[in-house]
Amino acid sequence: MAVLDLAPFNNILSRLEGVADRLERGAALAPQPAATANGPCGAAAADDPAIVVAFDAFKQGKLPGIEAAAKDIGQDVIEATEVVVSGTRFLRELLLATSICKKPQDADWTKILGPVMELGQKAQKACDQRSEFFQNRKACAEAINMIMLVTSPSPPAHVQNVLETFDFHAIKVMQKKNEKETAWIKAVKEMLKELKDWCNENCKLGVTWNAQGKDAVEYFSASPLGSGAGGGAAAPAPGGKAKGKGKGPAMPKGGLAAPSEEVKAKLREGAPAKPAAAAGMSAVFNAIREVDTGNLKKVTSDMKTKNQPKDLPKVQPAAAPKAAAPAPGRNRKGPRGAPLKELQKDTNWVLENYENEQIVMDEATMQQLVVIINCRNTTVQVKGKVKSICVDGCEKVNVICNDVISAVEMVNSDRCQLQTLGKIVAVAIDKCDGANVFLSKDSLEAEITSSKSSEMNVTIPDPDGEDGDIIEMPIPEQFVTKLVGKKLKTEVSGIYA
Secondary structure (H helix, E strand, O other): OOOOOOHHHHHHHHHHHHHHHHHHHHHHHOOOOOOOOOOOOOOOOOOOOHHHHHHHHHHHHHHHHHHHHHHOOOHHHHHHHHHHHHHHHHHHHHHHHOOOEOOOOHHHHHHHOHHHHHHHHHHHHOOOOOOOOHHHHHHHHHHHHHHHHHHOOOHHHHHHHHHHHHHHHHHHHHOOOOHHHHHHHHHHHHHHHHHHHHHHHHOOOOOOOOOOOEOHHHHHHHOOOOOOOOOOOOOOOOOOOOOOOOOOOOOOOOOOOOOOHHHHHHHHHOOOOOOOOOOOHHHHHHHHHOOOOOOOOOOOHHHOHHHOOOOOOOOOOOOOOOOOOOOOOOOOOOOOOOOEEEEEOOOEEEEEOOEOOEEEEOOOOOOOEEEEEOOEEEEEEEEEEEOEEEEEOOEEEEEEEEEEOOOEEEEOOEOOEEEEOOOOOEEEEEOOEOOEEEOOHHHOOOEEEEEOOEOOEEEEEOOOOOOOOEEEEEOOOOEEEEEEOOEEEEEEOHHHO
């Protein structure tokens, strides 16, 4: 009886063992990328949720440019930039927690966002009005409010509000005409703009929490914001050994035993048949000839295009419907023609149809009015003392004025801001959405009259705080009317108490 020689198989197995050993030694010596959650770009771990991976990619494209621009300016701007960088780290940790925790209750946010409040207070205290970088620090202090998008049902709208507040200080930074500061503030503004687009793509209707997850308060008590815990899995150390021995069982002494006759017979029966040699392209054509074409329809001569009568009317393609023109009305605001700046009747200075401009009006006198009509994304600074100012049909227009004798009127406009540097006596707001009025110390006695308007706020200097501290108050929009005898009595709703 012939004995099967297993020596070749033993040699092959030995060689394979040697190859496996060399591969394992090479993998152990290969450099491993370190994953750090608290690095400048927050490297994502392999098991991070999709929203965190997307946010890491967003940060990596924006923060290095901002930090590089800050280094060209000075220590004050570097510290202000670090506030923004810390804010993005907090936001990343909150986004990571959405996959681990349940959605917090409204009362829980105070406990969770304690480090965020401390960061905001630190940033506000660092704003010194005597410093030439006061506006730079104020802009960054406003920018960190982006962290609160995790609490908003509409993160894109929240980031837009942060951007508008930030823009008030950013404009003043750009007015310095310093190239390095302008490049830096534009980089920060661009980050906020793209953060709004990022929210539209990843959390348009609010971030999604894990309904079956941990309690958020307990999670952040164990891993507070800024501690870096849970920020991503660390990579294995270079040269670390993998779990297990890394190779198969050792070869038995004396080699493998010869198989029995029964085993040989089963191997012969189960051996696969040898594949037939390929016949080249001739086999392909033979297979095509075997296809049954009996069910194919025959194309007759009268069906061919070249045999069609030439006097048949040509089919005209349907004309594309014209886009409907936007209906005129209250919702249509902004430029409607060429920009115009002129003095009419020696009494009215008219600024009309400007967009994305910064205008300084120093020609007006105390006998003249300044009328701003149909403008968008424009800042108008009125120097000197004028009779009155009127903003009509505008969107995102900022007005900075000194002294106004009569009143400042805002009519049929959206998201407009008024800042007084001198004294005004009256402000009238009519049919406006999102009006903000910043009063100086000399204008605290001004009367504010509003009608058919919403989202109105008044900001004044804090009399009990330090220089630069402000107080923001909403103008009531809801009222309660009661019948008292034969008269109606109207009071402000209790929500403004």
